[in-house]
Amino acid sequence: MVRMRLPELETKCWMCWGSGKIASEDHGGGMECPECGGVGWLPTADGRRLLDFVQRHLGIVEEGEDNETL
Numbered sequence: 001m002v003r004m005r006l007p008e009l010e011t012k013c014w015m016c017w018g019s020g021k022i023a024s025e026d027h028g029g030g031m032e033c034p035e036c037g038g039v040g041w042l043p044t045a046d047g048r049r050l051l052d053f054v055q056r057h058l059g060i061v062e063e064g065e066d067n068e069t070l
Helices: 045-058
Strands: 010-012 021-023 030-032 041-043
Touching: 041 045
Parallel strands: none
Antiparallel strands: 010 041, 021 030
Protein backbone atom coordinates (compact mmCIF):
# COMPACT_ATOMS: atom_id res chain seq x y z
CA MET A 1 0.00 0.00 0.00
CA VAL A 2 1.41 3.36 -1.05
CA ARG A 3 0.87 6.21 1.36
CA MET A 4 0.89 9.76 0.16
CA ARG A 5 2.46 12.30 2.46
CA LEU A 6 1.49 15.93 2.49
CA PRO A 7 4.20 18.57 2.75
CA GLU A 8 4.61 20.42 6.02
CA LEU A 9 2.02 23.21 6.05
CA GLU A 10 3.16 25.03 9.19
CA THR A 11 6.11 25.30 11.54
CA LYS A 12 6.49 26.52 15.11
CA CYS A 13 7.02 30.24 15.32
CA TRP A 14 10.71 31.04 15.63
CA MET A 15 10.08 34.01 17.94
CA CYS A 16 7.85 32.40 20.61
CA TRP A 17 8.74 28.72 20.02
CA GLY A 18 5.08 27.81 19.50
CA SER A 19 3.69 29.32 22.70
CA GLY A 20 2.06 32.35 21.03
CA LYS A 21 3.40 34.65 23.76
CA ILE A 22 6.68 36.44 24.32
CA ALA A 23 8.05 38.09 27.46
CA SER A 24 7.24 41.77 27.74
CA GLU A 25 9.90 44.42 28.21
CA ASP A 26 9.21 44.76 31.95
CA HIS A 27 9.03 40.98 32.50
CA GLY A 28 5.63 41.52 34.12
CA GLY A 29 3.93 38.95 31.97
CA GLY A 30 3.64 37.87 28.39
CA MET A 31 2.26 39.58 25.36
CA GLU A 32 0.96 38.21 22.08
CA CYS A 33 3.79 37.29 19.71
CA PRO A 34 3.92 39.86 16.88
CA GLU A 35 5.37 37.34 14.42
CA CYS A 36 2.59 34.72 14.58
CA GLY A 37 -0.23 36.85 16.03
CA GLY A 38 -0.47 34.65 19.14
CA VAL A 39 -1.14 31.44 17.20
CA GLY A 40 2.29 29.90 17.81
CA TRP A 41 2.59 28.58 14.26
CA LEU A 42 3.62 30.06 10.92
CA PRO A 43 2.59 28.72 7.50
CA THR A 44 5.31 27.29 5.28
CA ALA A 45 5.44 28.22 1.58
CA ASP A 46 3.17 25.24 0.84
CA GLY A 47 0.85 26.23 3.69
CA ARG A 48 0.65 29.81 2.41
CA ARG A 49 -0.28 28.54 -1.08
CA LEU A 50 -3.01 26.35 0.42
CA LEU A 51 -4.35 29.26 2.50
CA ASP A 52 -4.36 31.50 -0.58
CA PHE A 53 -6.23 28.83 -2.56
CA VAL A 54 -8.88 28.35 0.15
CA GLN A 55 -9.33 32.09 0.68
CA ARG A 56 -9.65 32.70 -3.06
CA HIS A 57 -12.23 29.97 -3.61
CA LEU A 58 -14.26 30.55 -0.45
CA GLY A 59 -14.20 34.33 -0.75
CA ILE A 60 -12.49 34.83 2.60
CA VAL A 61 -11.06 38.32 3.07
CA GLU A 62 -8.16 38.85 5.49
CA GLU A 63 -8.03 41.90 7.75
CA GLY A 64 -6.77 44.94 5.91
CA GLU A 65 -7.84 43.68 2.47
CA ASP A 66 -10.71 45.11 0.52
CA ASN A 67 -13.15 43.10 -1.56
CA GLU A 68 -11.81 44.54 -4.83
CA THR A 69 -8.56 42.51 -4.58
CA LEU A 70 -10.42 39.18 -4.78
